[in-house]
Amino acid sequence: MTFEETYLNDNILDALYDMHFETMTPIQEKCIPEILDGNDVLGVAQTGTGKTAAYLLPILSMLDDGGFPEDAINCVVMSPTRELAQQIDQAMEGFSYYLDGISSIAVYGGNDGIRFDQEMKGLRGGAPVVIATPGRLLSHLKMGNLDLSRTSFFVLDEADRMLDMGFSEDILAINKLLPSTCQKIMFSATMPDKIRELAVSLLHNPVEVKIAVSKPAEKIQQSAYICYEPQKVGIIEHLFKNDDLKRVIIFCGKKDRVKDINRALRKLNINCAPMHSDLTQAERDEVMYKFKAGHIDVLVATDIVSRGIDIDDIQIVINFDVPRDSEDYVHRIGRTARADRDGRAITFVSERDMTYFQQIESFLEKTIEKTPLPDGLGEGPEYKAAPKKASAKKHRRNSKGRSQRGRDKRGNGRKSRNKSNNKAAV
Numbered sequence: 001m002t003f004e005e006t007y008l009n010d011n012i013l014d015a016l017y018d019m020h021f022e023t024m025t026p027i028q029e030k031c032i033p034e035i036l037d038g039n040d041v042l043g044v045a046q047t048g049t050g051k052t053a054a055y056l057l058p059i060l061s062m063l064d065d066g067g068f069p070e071d072a073i074n075c076v077v078m079s080p081t082r083e084l085a086q087q088i089d090q091a092m093e094g095f096s097y098y099l100d101g102i103s104s105i106a107v108y109g110g111n112d113g114i115r116f117d118q119e120m121k122g123l124r125g126g127a128p129v130v131i132a133t134p135g136r137l138l139s140h141l142k143m144g145n146l147d148l149s150r151t152s153f154f155v156l157d158e159a160d161r162m163l164d165m166g167f168s169e170d171i172l173a174i175n176k177l178l179p180s181t182c183q184k185i186m187f188s189a190t191m192p193d194k195i196r197e198l199a200v201s202l203l204h205n206p207v208e209v210k211i212a213v214s215k216p217a218e219k220i221q222q223s224a225y226i227c228y229e230p231q232k233v234g235i236i237e238h239l240f241k242n243d244d245l246k247r248v249i250i251f252c253g254k255k256d257r258v259k260d261i262n263r264a265l266r267k268l269n270i271n272c273a274p275m276h277s278d279l280t281q282a283e284r285d286e287v288m289y290k291f292k293a294g295h296i297d298v299l300v301a302t303d304i305v306s307r308g309i310d311i312d313d314i315q316i317v318i319n320f321d322v323p324r325d326s327e328d329y330v331h332r333i334g335r336t337a338r339a340d341r342d343g344r345a346i347t348f349v350s351e352r353d354m355t356y357f358q359q360i361e362s363f364l365e366k367t368i369e370k371t372p373l374p375d376g377l378g379e380g381p382e383y384k385a386a387p388k389k390a391s392a393k394k395h396r397r398n399s400k401g402r403s404q405r406g407r408d409k410r411g412n413g414r415k416s417r418n419k420s421n422n423k424a425a426v
Contacts, residue, residue, distance in 0.1 A: 001029045007036060008061045011098040016057075019094055025050035030209040032058045035185060040206040042199050043187040046213050046331060052091050052157070055185050059153050060092075063128060064099045071126040072150040078171065079133055080161040081304070082108040082281055083288065088131050088157065107132035107140065109281040120145045133281075134162065134170035141177065148177045156202070159188040160195055164303065165277050168198065175202055189213075190327050213327045215364060216345070220337045223369045224347040224357065226383040231373065232320060232348045233264050238374035239318075239346070240270055247314050248298045251332050253321035255302050261320060262300045272298035275305055306331040316344040322353035326363035346371075351381045 001024050003016050016022070024032070027045045034041050035058035045051050059075055068074045079085040089106040096102050105122040107130060123130065123146040130137070130146070140146055154175070156162065162171060178184075184203050188195045191210070199206060216222070225235050239245065250265075252258045255276035262274040273287045273296045290296045292311060299305065306328065314336040323329045329347075336343025347368070349357045361368055373380050 003057075006032055008032070008057055009064055011064055012057055012061045012095065015095050015097045015099075018097065021053075025054075027051050027209065027211045028054045028057070030211075031055065031185075034207045034209070035059065035183070036062065038183060040183060040203040041185045042203060042206040042208045043185070044189070044191050044208075044210040045187065046189045046211075046327070046334075049211055051187050052088055053095070055155050055157075055187070056088070056092060056095055059155075060095055060099060060102060060129075063102050068128075068152055069150055070101070073123070073127060073130050073146055073148060074151060075129045075153040075155070076137070076148065076151055076174075077129065077131045077155040077157060078137070078162070078174070079108075079131060080158045080165055080167065082133060082285065084158060085131050085133055092129060092131065102128050104129035104131055107136050109133060109136045109139075134167040134174065138170050138173060141174070148174070149179055151178055151182055154178055154182050154184045156184075156186040159186050159198060160190050160192065161304070163194055163198065168194075171198070172201065189331060190325060192325075213330055216330055216333050217337045217343075219342050220333055221342070221344045222333065222347075223344070223371045224349050225371055225373060225380070226349050226354075227373060227377075227380045229350050231377050231380065232350070233261075234377045235348060235374060236261075236265065236318070236320075237268055238377075240268065245316060246294070246297045248316050248318065249305065249314055249332075249335055250298060250300045250318045250320050251306065251323070252300065252302060253323070257321065258300050258302055265298065265300065270298055271296055272300055275299055275301035277302065277304060303328060303332070306335065311335065312338045313341065314338070314343060316346065319345070319347040322347060322349055322356045322360070324356055326360045329360045329363075349383070354381075354383060 002022055003013060003024060004022075006024075008016075027043060027049045028051075031041055031043055031051075031054040035055060041055075043051060043054065045054075055077075062068075063074055077088055079088060085106050085108045089104055092104045096104070105119065105127040107119050107123070119136075119140065120143075123140055137146075141148070156171065162168070184206075186199055186203060186206070225231075227235060236250075250261060250272075252261055255278055258274050258276045262272055265272045273290065275284060275287055279287070287296070287299070288305075291299050303323070317333050317336045319329070319332060323332060333343075333345035336345060347357065357368075370383060
């Protein structure tokens with residue numbers, strides 16, 4: 001389905017044409033008409049499926065059509081991290097190129113006082129679209145720098161990450177300040193019980209759209225070590241002694257484990273840095289800057305960097321702990337083999353993690369290669385693979401019948417366009 005087949009307005013379509021976006025991704029095809037019809041939407045889709053465009057395009061189209069207060073904050077987009085907020089703001093800049101009077105302001109922590117003052121002036125001036133991290137937005141709300149009583153659209157992006165980072169109370173506090181008429185859209189990469197509970201609290205009769213998680217790219221070389229917990233650091237030491245590893249992410253299940261592993265790696269003279277939610281925004285920015293610039297070889301992290309962060313040259317992803325959810329495994333190893341590069345994904349599977357790893361193999365419908373432990377580490381536990389199960393059925397909600405709006409069809413004076421097969425995967 002093409003963007004031309006929707007009732008996005010002409011100014012939005014002109015911007016998409018300039019950006020060479022023509023064909024919609026599945027999440028866009030299902031969400032854009034529902035949002036344009038005024039429905040609350042609960043979208044479940046992984047990073048890279050085009051969900052940013054799925055909510056920004058219809059919201060911007062409706063704002064451009066008019067009927068919203070010019071001096072109000074008409075749309076609030078919540079993001080778990082500064083990095084994702086910046087990416088959304090950049091996408092907004094492209095999509096709104098032909099829209100008069102519709103701009104955005106990005107609001108996030110970890111900045112100096114000058115930046116905070118700039119945010120305050122922009123918010124008090126009634127910026128039409130605000131893209132913010134929860135904590136920073138709540139700080140401005142408490143200082144009286146913005147009013148959400150006339151906000152028409154509220155979007156939660158990467159909602160599962162926000163809950164993992166402890167933002168649930170902030171989100172609920174912000175939600176109480178929104179009018180009952182506000183249209184709400186919520187996106188999450190996974191759908192655990194806590195996300196469904198949040199959706200029940202925030203959304204009104206939402207349309208649920210779920211896009212099945214894609215399998216990892218075939219060019220990712222996946223392998224696993226079956227080991228006891230004390231053997232894991234020895235495997236790390238072996239890997240770094242035998243390979244010149246410079247662009248590595250090591251994922252751990254908990255932030256305390258991140259701290260422990262980072263200390264252990266430094267004792268091995270490995271150039272590494274931790275990334276977890278206990279760091280301040282300024283500290284996280286510094287670590288990410290140094291890692292992207294190549295000043296740090298190894299990033300030891302929680303799932304805070306498994307989604308929404310674009311780093312194209314990761315050589316290897318190491319799962320120090322097996323993720324508890326198969327989709328989290330896909331997101332983690334998807335940090336490598338990007339931009340037509342090859343990549344490796346290695347997982348350490350201890351006795352307590354075997355069941356979870358077998359679930360991952362079942363989800364992937366493949367047996368992941370098991371690598372023998374390095375010499376000198378002794379024997380590992382026996383790995384008894386679970387019997388293969390039939391693929392889980394994919395439950396998808398059928399698209400609702402679209403309500404017919406009283407919109408005029410576009411006139412014949414519209415400029416002709418050369419069709420393109422590009423998709424808006426923003």
